Amino acid sequence: MDSFIVISLIKVVVVFAVLLTTLAYLQWVERKVIAHIQVRPGPYRVGPHGLLQPLADVIKLITKEDLVPPYVNKPLYLAAPFLAITMALLSISVIPFGPVIQVAGYQTAMQLTDLNIGVLFVLAVSSMGVYGIALAGWSSNNKYALLGGLRSSAQMISYELPLSLTIAAPLLISNTLSLRELVEKQAGGIWHWNVLHGPFPQIFSFLIFLIAGFAETNRVPFDLPEAENELVAGFHTEYSSMKFASFFMAEYANMITVSCMATLLFLGGWVAPWPAQYGSSLVPVAIFALAGVVALYHGMHPARRRDRTSLPVFGIIFLIIAAVFLLPIVQSWLLPLFWFCAKTGSILFLYMWIRGTLPRFRYDQLMGFTWKFLFPAAVLNLLVTGLLVALVS
Amino acid sequence: MDVILFLIFAIIAVVCAINVVVQTHPISSAISLVGVMASLAVLYLLLGAEFLAAAQVIVYAGAIMVLFVFVIMLLNAGAETKKGQSSMALFLGGPLLVALLMLLAWFVQQLFPGISVHFGGFRGGSAQDVGRALFTTYLLPFEVTSILILIAILGAIVLARKEMD
Numbered sequence: 001m002d003s004f005i006v007i008s009l010i011k012v013v014v015v016f017a018v019l020l021t022t023l024a025y026l027q028w029v030e031r032k033v034i035a036h037i038q039v040r041p042g043p044y045r046v047g048p049h050g051l052l053q054p055l056a057d058v059i060k061l062i063t064k065e066d067l068v069p070p071y072v073n074k075p076l077y078l079a080a081p082f083l084a085i086t087m088a089l090l091s092i093s094v095i096p097f098g099p100v101i102q103v104a105g106y107q108t109a110m111q112l113t114d115l116n117i118g119v120l121f122v123l124a125v126s127s128m129g130v131y132g133i134a135l136a137g138w139s140s141n142n143k144y145a146l147l148g149g150l151r152s153s154a155q156m157i158s159y160e161l162p163l164s165l166t167i168a169a170p171l172l173i174s175n176t177l178s179l180r181e182l183v184e185k186q187a188g189g190i191w192h193w194n195v196l197h198g199p200f201p202q203i204f205s206f207l208i209f210l211i212a213g214f215a216e217t218n219r220v221p222f223d224l225p226e227a228e229n230e231l232v233a234g235f236h237t238e239y240s241s242m243k244f245a246s247f248f249m250a251e252y253a254n255m256i257t258v259s260c261m262a263t264l265l266f267l268g269g270w271v272a273p274w275p276a277q278y279g280s281s282l283v284p285v286a287i288f289a290l291a292g293v294v295a296l297y298h299g300m301h302p303a304r305r306r307d308r309t310s311l312p313v314f315g316i317i318f319l320i321i322a323a324v325f326l327l328p329i330v331q332s333w334l335l336p337l338f339w340f341c342a343k344t345g346s347i348l349f350l351y352m353w354i355r356g357t358l359p360r361f362r363y364d365q366l367m368g369f370t371w372k373f374l375f376p377a378a379v380l381n382l383l384v385t386g387l388l389v390a391l392v393s
Numbered sequence: 394m395d396v397i398l399f400l401i402f403a404i405i406a407v408v409c410a411i412n413v414v415v416q417t418h419p420i421s422s423a424i425s426l427v428g429v430m431a432s433l434a435v436l437y438l439l440l441g442a443e444f445l446a447a448a449q450v451i452v453y454a455g456a457i458m459v460l461f462v463f464v465i466m467l468l469n470a471g472a473e474t475k476k477g478q479s480s481m482a483l484f485l486g487g488p489l490l491v492a493l494l495m496l497l498a499w500f501v502q503q504l505f506p507g508i509s510v511h512f513g514g515f516r517g518g519s520a521q522d523v524g525r526a527l528f529t530t531y532l533l534p535f536e537v538t539s540i541l542i543l544i545a546i547l548g549a550i551v552l553a554r555k556e557m558d
Contacts, residue, residue: 073420076420076421076424115443116443116519117443117444117447117519117520120444120447120448120451120520121447123447123451123455124447124450124451124454124455127450127451127454127455127456127459128431128450128454128455130455130459131424131427131459131462134459134462134463134466135420135424135462137466138420138462138466146466146469149466150463150466150467153459153462153463153466154463156459157456157459157460157463160455160456177520
């Protein structure tokens with residue numbers, strides 16, 4: 001019992017430290033990706049390749065003056081950012097990152113807690129997150145903030161329907177609500193993942209889930225609640241300093257949650273695309289070794305003067321990581337973690353790619369799209385899936 | 394441990410419920426109601442009905458109350474002013490409330506004599522059990538309820554249509 005508490009505490013600390021660091025660096029990655037799409041270098045000044053930029057941003061945000069406008073509804077104004085960030089960070093506690101592993105004689109799952117209603121827990125927590133945004137918009141007593149809050153609540157209510165319906169379809173195939181069992185049912189290779197698995201491949205479900213997920217997290221092209229050319233900054237117009245930062249962090253944490261859920265529901269979680277005996281355990285080694293060699297090559301022929309030292313260092317770090325993946329001791333937990341992060345990271349990259357590509361929707365287009373197209377498509381998908389599952393079993 | 398958690402969340406539920414009535418602003422009342430729903434969900438969880446707890450949060454706190462808050466924000470309803478409090482309510486309210494609670498306690502005692510609560514002892518709260526119960530034992534009430542909801546939706550559309558024309 002005591003060892004259970006100690007292990008749980010260690011896991012909580014590790015998961016939240018990693019999550020908060022990821023949140024800070026996701027922002028850096030996004031700025032870099034957008035910058036490269038727009039053919040410019042992006043953050044470059046603070047640290048090598050701007051790697052210390054997140055740290056500088058955090059210091060800036062903490063030390064800014066914390067303004068509370070005199071006309072706000074104070075209790076709700078103060079509660080709103082707290083609510084948003086709490087609900088956003090809470091759902092990570094049921095996400096499994098890997099299988100059950102042995103560490104120093106103790107057996108533990110790479111997950112904070114395995115609820116038998118894990119999927120519903122994530123849905124419940126994310127549906128409570130709407131309050132943070134709606135209340136922030138209302139309590140600010142500012143018409144732009146109110147408009148942003150209204151748009152956001154309307155959008156989140158509307159897109160939650162197709163989102164929940166598409167979650168139901170892979171659950172019919174896997175026949176469980178526990179996220180861990182969901183992944184275990186998809187083990188064995190890419191053709192067992194729910195996105196390709198019979199009796200009805202969930203490819204439509206996956207696409208609708210991604211689109212609705214973009215809208216749920218208020219991301220481009222559905223970022224109407226914070227459309228800066230119409231609404232100043234939307235629901236967080238009146239917030240400054242760490243209160244503003246918590247909305248920002250909540251948005252990125254929700255992005256991570258949606259990507260994790262897409263990975264777990266459709267892409268097989270931490271399962272490798274093909275079994276290890278056909279060499280899937282060598283994929284991370286190959287990727288990191290290639291990245292290391294490319295970085296070393298560019299270090300030899302630097303485009304900028306600063307790259308002459310930074311790129312070879314990156315290259316050597318990548319080569320070391322590639323070597324670590326070959327060690328048999330760490331492979332049991334590092335490989336599942338790699339596949340989970342690779343799948344989640346690909347979806348996160350998709351978020352940034354789309355932000356750099358698509359313009360914003362008009363508001364009537366946004367609402368028409370979900371009610372007239374996404375929702376009927378999700379219902380149809382669920383009906384076909386249910387019918388086929390019933391026929392096959 | 395379970396009893397302490399039960400007491401904490403029962404007290405939160407009751408305080409929030411009183412707050413729903415006491416608050417003058419509709420938004421504050423709505424938020425207090427969300428508090429009631431959430432603490433009720435925790436009570437379900439303590440009893441071992443985890444599916445019901447999740448459904449409570451998703452449906453009531455996450456969907457219905459969000460719509461309430463949305464409508465209140467859309468209409469921009471202001472705070473209500475208190476006026477015309479009758480002195481009868483002050484004198485009779487307290488004793489009547491106590492009488493009602495005692496009556497309720499007596500009925501519960503009469504209807505379920507000698508049943509004690511086991512925290513987490515309830516088996517059959519999983520999604521499978523709830524689904525099976527809904528589609529076998531309670532199939533008729535379930536279907537009748539769904540038709541009732543359909544009628545309500547149609548009624549809402551008809552009424553809204555009349556306004557538009």
